[in-house]
Amino acid sequence: MNPSTHPRVWVDIDLARLRDNYRHIAETVAPAQVIGILKADAYGLGCLPIARVLIGAGITRFGVADPGEAFQLAPLGLPVQILGAVLPREIPDLVRHGIVMPITDLPIAQEISHEAGRQGKTARCHIKIDTGMGRLGIPITTALDVIRSIHALPNLELEGIYTHFPMADREGNAMTRRQVKDFRRLLQQLESRGHVFPCCHMANSDAINNFPQAVRKPLNWVRTGINLYGVCDSEGGRRLHLRSVLTLKTRLVALRELEEGSTIGYGATYRLPRRMRIGTISAGYADGLPLALSNRGYVLIRGRACPIIGRLSMDYTTVSLEQVPDAELGDEVICLGGEGPQEITVDSWAQLKGTHPYDIICSFGNRVRRCYTGD
Ligand SMILES: Cc1ncc(COP(=O)(O)O)c(C=O)c1O
Known part of the structure; x- marks a missing residue:
């Protein structure tokens, strides 16, 4: 197997949307x-x-x-x-x-x-x-x-x-x-x-x-x-109607049942309130996930929101799988992006991190493969 064909963490960049966004901007300012x-x-x-x-x-x-x-x-x-x-x-x-x-x-x-x-x-x-x-x-x-x-x-x-x-x-x-x-x-x-x-x-x-x-x-x-x-500054109006081109993805690399009282991650900042099914995803702050998502953010697995529990680490993040009993090892995980009301926006990360959207998209790490879709 060519090791480069299966990235653990990647960002899908939708080139069709990029083209649409450009055209919409060009028409608006013409x-x-x-x-x-x-x-x-x-x-x-x-x-x-x-x-x-x-x-x-x-x-x-x-x-x-x-x-x-x-x-x-x-x-x-x-x-x-x-x-x-x-x-x-x-x-x-x-x-x-x-x-x-x-x-x-x-x-x-x-x-x-x-x-x-x-x-x-x-x-x-x-x-x-x-x-x-x-x-x-x-x-x-x-x-x-x-x-x-x-x-x-x-x-x-x-x-x-x-x-x-x-x-x-x-x-x-x-x-x-x-x-x-x-x-x-x-x-x-x-x-x-x-x-x-x-x-x-x-x-x-x-x-x-x-x-x-x-x-x-x-x-x-x-x-x-x-x-x-398709990303706008957090403040201000939105004269343009743009769509985000980005989806940051990874995979579920571990699923486990842990006992009530077990602690999660560095600093042991989360203690399980009951026996729970938890998952570990293969992305952390080295990939651009803000540390501020610890105990606050969520990811999407099989279209369902899975709260991040404990502190993110460099390479891995732990999530609750209580909403996804059917989750399986290797499942795709959306860390940023997605569609509809569940969408995790760049802006929401920026607000959690106390920064602006530029910082979020410029912070995807080196090992995040850039994958181009929709062309
Ligand atoms: C001089 C100048 N013009 C334009 C831009 C583009 O800014 P934006 O990404 O907000 O469109 C930048 C980016 O910082 C800039 O430095």
Whole structure:
């Protein structure tokens, strides 16, 4: 038997739903266009398979966080842009491979311009403006002057300009509204000085859902990551109707009857109130199950909810099988996902863990096999 054919723990990624989600987002934001954000290996789900499906569905551009990710996607033939920052030492290779670069200040623009000239090329860039994220980019207060200087540099194609929101998950949020206003005003001021950018973008998934004004002209692109997977931030509105593409699964590896008073797991945090049939599943926190599910979460076996008892461990989790008397060794177990009222959502895990949904899907461990279905 090929050992790789039977993973103990795997995540099914429904590519048909991914395609539907992308199309729904694209239709909702049209005539704006969609940059698919595939950083961190497409939020841990596998950047190349995800990218290929999105290309098939009509996407025309990708965004990533760092050069390694950009080089991985570049052979697929679409423009790939780095959203964050680039280091001077990374610029030669980025220019050589035609990666779209962020300009986050004047010195980096000068470096890119110089290197592009050295290679006899024109480097395509998007200028990043800091309207309140406070992380990267040209502060909006100095943007007009800095952009004038950037425009004077040779060998640059200033294709785009963009900014990012820290709080677009809160519908009607005053800071986000202020950012939209400031950025729009900047675009107008730039236009009146003759600086027009073909690509102007600010909306991420949250803003697409909560701030339609961040998707209207002259804003003609959006950057969406988490919504592609049918996952939304816990807060805020849901203008989009998306379906989760993820089901995290494992198998039942032990079934036992234990006596009343037996304790379960590290810390002995659960004591059986009666003689009970319990099961052990082959997934734990190393696979991305939040420790916070201990004594609180449940899994689905044969469509029925089985409460997690005791503390999760690295590789195994113990569940009550009282609702599933017919359970058998090797049964498939849904840890996350499922259909209907029993569905275990990414959001419910995020709330139990006291985190946000991004952290949940980026936390599936290395041994969780990524399995692509529905294509
Ligand atoms: C600059 C930038 N744009 C867009 C995104 C995509 O965000 P989301 O996954 O919320 O759509 C991110 C992700 O963090 C980002 O850093």
